[in-house]
Amino acid sequence: GAGVSQSPRYKVAKRGQDVALRCDPISGHVSLFWYQQALGQGPEFLTYFQNEAQLDKSGLPSDRFFAERPEGSVSTLKIQRTQQEDSAVYLCASSLVRMVNTEAFFGQGTRLTVV
C-alpha cells in the first residue's frame, strides 16, 4: 500500500482480555518497529524486526507483550491479560533498510483503552 496501515484504529478491552494489533508496513520495507505512546508522552520503543527476525525486543514492558512478523511483512503485536497501564497508542513504523540509513514512516496507530 501507499503507507503504513494499522488496524484496528481503536480498541477497547476489558482488563484481563487478550488483544492483537496489526501492522501492514510499506511494501518492500525491511525494518519494522513498534512504539508505545502514553497520553501526553513521546513514543517509546518496544521492538524491532528486520524481515522476519526480531532483533531487538528490549522495550517490551513485560512478558505479556509479544510481537511477530512471520513472513517478513505484516506484523502483529499481542498483549495478553491486558492491564490498565497498557492503555496507550501503539504506533508501527517501517523503513526500507536500517533506520540509520533511511527514513521511517509511521502508521496512524491503534488507540488501546483498557477498562
Place this chain on the structure above:
Amino acid sequence: ELKVEQNPLFLSMQEGKNYTIYCNYSTTSDRLYWYRQDPGKSLESLFVLLSNGAVKQEGRLMASLDTKARLSTLHITAAVHDLSATYFCAAVGYMGGGADGLTFGKGTHLIIQP
C-alpha cells in the same frame, strides 16, 4: 543509551511571534528528525537532518543541527494558529538490544493564541 531531551515541554505564544524549541541528545546520532503530531493523529515528518550544520526550512519552520553540541533547534517565525500541535524531536541511535531505532523526546506542546 541514547537520551533525548526537549525544552520547553509546553509553550503558549501569540500569533506573529518567534520562538525556538531545543532538542539535546546524549550520544552520537547520525540522523535527527522533527515530527509534528496533531491531537489523535499520527506523526508527520517535518525534517530529517543528516549532518553537522544542516539547516532545513519549510514555510515558517526552520530546523538546524549541531552535532558537536548534540543540539537541534526548531525555530518558528511569525507563528500562526495552524502551527498549534505537539512537536517531537527524535534521534536515531542504538536501542537496548542493539538495533538502531528512534529515541523520542517528550514533545513540546505548542499553543498559538490568535
